[in-house]
Amino acid sequence: MPIISQTPRAANRPEVGLFVTCLADMIRPRVGFAAMRLLRQAGCNVVVPRAQTCCGQPAFNSGDSGHARQLAKNVIKTFEKFDYVVVPSGSCAGMIKLHYRQAFADDPAWKARAENLATRTYELLSFLVDVRSFRPEGVSLHASATYHDTCSGLRELGVEVQPRLMLQAVEGLHLTPLPGHDVCCGFGGTFCVKYSSISNAIVDEKARDIEATGADLLLGGDLGCLMNMAGKLHRRGARTRVFHAAEVIAGMADGPAIGEEA
Amino acid sequence: MNARDAIIGRIRANRGGKAGDPASIAAAAKALLSKPESGRPRIDAGEPGAIFAAHLVSPKVGASIDEIAGLEDVPQAVRRYLDAQGLDAGIAVQPDPALLRLDWTSFDLLPRIEADAIVGVGKALWGIAETGTLVFHSGPASPTLFSFLPLHHLVVIERTRILSYLEDYALLVQDGAPPRNVNFITGASGTTDIEGTLVKGAHGPRFLHVIIVGPGSDRSNDGKRNDRTD
C-alpha cells in the first residue's frame, strides 16, 4: 500500500493535482488554463499529472464496471499523492468522490483507497470558495449572464451557492436567474446520443428558457452540459454566448466563447 | 407448495433462512415512534379548535364552518346553511342518538339516506386539528354511506373532541379493536383528473359544512360566521 500524504506540505500552499477532464482536454483547453490560473491565485501549487486520461464515467454509467474499475485505479494511482484533487466538472468530480467507492464495493483495499481520495477531491468552483475562501479581484465583465446548475454538481456535491458568490464579485456582470436552473439540460453523457430525440426535446426547452432570460451569456460548471446547450442554442440561431464559469471568474471571457473562432 | 409458503420461504431464504424474533422486531418498530415530533410538522400552540377551523376554511380543504354554543343549536345552524344555499330539500339525519333527540320539527326529515340525497346531517366522532379532518367510525350510530351519498354533508363536531395530531387518534384507539370502517374526511370530494382542473363533488359530497359545537367560540349563536368557499 503506497504511503499517502495526509497533511498538506504547507497548509497555506497546498499541492493540487488538476484533473483536467476529457472534454476540457479535447474540446476546450481554455477551461483547464482558467482552472490553473484560479488555483494559483487561490494560493495553490498546481500540478497536472501527465498520466491522467479519463475518470471512467462513460464506462460506469453504461454498466461496464470492469473498465470503469480499471480507469478508476489509474486515476487513484495518479492522484492519491496530492493534497487535493480539483476538477473543473461536477460530473467527473462526483464520479471520483462518490462513485469510485461503489465501483469497488467488492474490493476492500481499493475501496479504501477510493474513499481516501474522495476526501480530497473537489469540484473546482466549490473548492475555490469552500476550501480556499477565494473571490476574484479586479475582474470585470460588462454583460448579463444566466447560470445553469449541472445536476451532478448540484445534487452530488452541493455546488450551487459558490459559483454565484464568485460571479457576483465580477465587476459589471449582471446575473439573471434561469427558470429551471436546477432542471437537467438533457446531456446525461452517452444519453444525448443514445436517446437523442428525447435529449433534444429536453435541451430545446432548456434553450428556450435560456433565450427568454435575454442574458448575453450562459454559464455553468460542466463542459458536457455547456456544449449540449451551446450546440442547441447555436442551431436555433440564438445570440447567447456560452462560457464555463471558471473562464469568466479567471478573467478569460474576453476570448472566444464555445464555438467561436479565435 | 402453496403461494403463502413460497412467498414466506423466499423472504426468509434471502435473509439467511430464519424467522426473526418477534419481540425484538416489535421493539424496533416501537423505537421508530419514540420521537413523534420527527414525523409531523409542528402546529401552532393554541386551542386545537381554532387550528381545526382555520384548516377547514383554507383553500386546501375548502369546507365552510359555523360555530355554536351547544348541540341544541344544531337545527338552527342547519337552517342557516339551507337558507344560505337556497335549499328547500328534505334532510337525512345520521342515526346518532345525540342528533336524533334534537328538535327537527321545522324540517322535512327523511327516513333514510338515498343515493341522490341532497342534504345529510352527521356527527363526527373526532376532529383532528393538524389537517382539518373529521373522523367517523362505522356502527349503529354511523352508517358509512351517510358520509358519502349526500350532495351537502353537514357535520357536527364537539370542540372538546378535536384532537391535535393524527397520532393522537391512533393512540386513543390503539387498545381497542377497530370498527369495520374508519373514515377520515378532509374536505368535500373532488377530482383534478380532467386537465388538472379542480372540480368539487365527484362521487362523494360536493359541499362539506362543519358545525363546531361548544364554548370557547366567540361567535356562538350569532350565526354570522359562515365562511363559504366554493
Add this chain to the structure above:
Amino acid sequence: MSLKAIDSFETRVEKALANPTLKIAIERTTSTARMKRAAAVAAWPDFATARDLARQIKDHVIENLDHYLIEFEKNAAASGAKVHWAATADEACKITVAICQAAKAKSVTRSKSMLGEEIGLPHALDEAGITRVETDLAEHIVQLAGDRPSHIIWPALHRTREEVADLFRAHHHRPQNSDDIASMVASARRELRQRFLDADVGISGANFLIADTGSVCVVTNEGNAELTTTLPRIHIVTAGIEKLVPSLQHTMVLLRLLVRSATGADLTQYTTFHCGPKRPGDRDGPEEFHIVLVDNGRTRMLEQGLAEMLRCLRCGACMNHCVVYRQIGGHAYGGTYPGPMGAVLTPVLDGLKETRDLPHACTLNGNCQEVCPVDIPLPTLLRGWREKSWREGLEPQTVRVALGLWAFGARHPFLYRIGTAIAVRVLRRFAQNGWITSLPLTKGWTKYRDFPKPAARTFMEELRRQESREREQGTKP
C-alpha cells in the same frame, strides 16, 4: 398476465414526441404537482427529518417482511377477513375472478389500483365475462377510451377536455350539455351512481396494510372508493406485499409524506381504514371482505438487490420531476408504471431483455431521488440494471466496441495523448465557422444540435508547448 407493449420503445417515444397536445397535457399536470409539492415541503421546516423516519420505517418492514405478513394475516383473519396469497399476477387474477364467480357476480366496481393494472386484472375480468365498471374518474375515462393509464396518480392526464367530452357524449346516458369540466364531472357522477348501487363486488387496492390490526388503508379524493367498498356484498382488496406497515401510528408518518409528495395536500379528502366485513350493528358494509396479497416479483426484488425499491409509496413525485417523463409521457414506457420508478420496476415485471431501454433512457440527474419521500436511490438502481444488462451482453455491439476502445486508450496515457490529438484534428476538419453540423460516426448529436469545433491542440499539448516556451525563456509561471 400484464399487457406488454408490442412495439419498440423508440417507436413509442417518437409517437409521443410528435404529439404537441400530449406535451401540453403532461406539463400542465406535472408542473402543478411540482409546485404544490414544493409549497408543502417549504411549509414543513423539518421535512427532511420526517423523510428519514419514513425511510427507516419502510426499511424496517422490508427487513422483517415475513413477520409483518404473518402478523397481518393473523389479525385480518381475526377480524373476519379472508386472506389469499398469490405468487404471480396470474394467480392473483384467478383468485379474484374465482371469488367473483363464486358470488355469481354480474357487475364489479373498481376503485383505482395500480397493482390491479400490474397484474392485468381488468383484462382478466373482461375475459371472464364480468362487467367491470371503473369508478375513479380518470380510470373511467381510460376505460371508455380503451387505452391505458399514463401516470400513477393522474391516469388520464394524456386526455384533453375535448376528448373527454366526446367520450362522455358517446357513452353516457345523460351526458353534459356544455363542455366545461364541472359539467363533465357531473355527468360522470350521474352515470356511475346506479352502477355503484348495482355492483355485486367492489375491488379496491390498498395504500397500506396495517399489521397490528389487519386493517387496509385506502387514500382517495373522489368518494368512489367508499361507494365501491361499502355498497356491494363483497369487497376484494388486491395489494402488493410491500404495502405492510407495523401500526396505525407508523401509517400516519407515511401518509403525511405520501400525500404531500403526490398532490401537495396534507391529507387526501378520504383516508379510509377497512377492518373485516360487516358486523352486527353495522348498518352497511360488505358481507365478505377478501384480501389478496400479491408477490409478482417483489420477493425477486429482495433477491436481486432491489430491496430499496420496495419502499416506494406510489406517490408519483419522481415522474413529475423527471425530464424524460415530462417529454415522453407515460405510455412510452410500455408498462404499468412510468417514470423513474417504472424504469426500475418494469424490468422486474417484464424481463430486462425486452425493457432494457427504460433504465438506459435516463440522464441520471438525480432529481427523482431528491424528491422521493423515502429516498429511494433511483439513479443507483437504474445503473444497477445497466450493469446487469452489460454482464448479460444485452448492450449493442457498437457500444461495447466503442467503450472497449476508449477504455483501452484511457489505460495507456501515451496512446491516449496521441489518439486525442489525432481525434481533435480530424474533428476540426468537419467544422465550419466554429461549429460542426454533421459529425462522423454518430448522428445523434448533430441531428439536433451543432457540435463546437475543438481547439487546435489538446490541453495537454498546449500545456507542454507553454512549458517548453517557459523553459526556453527561463521563466516560470
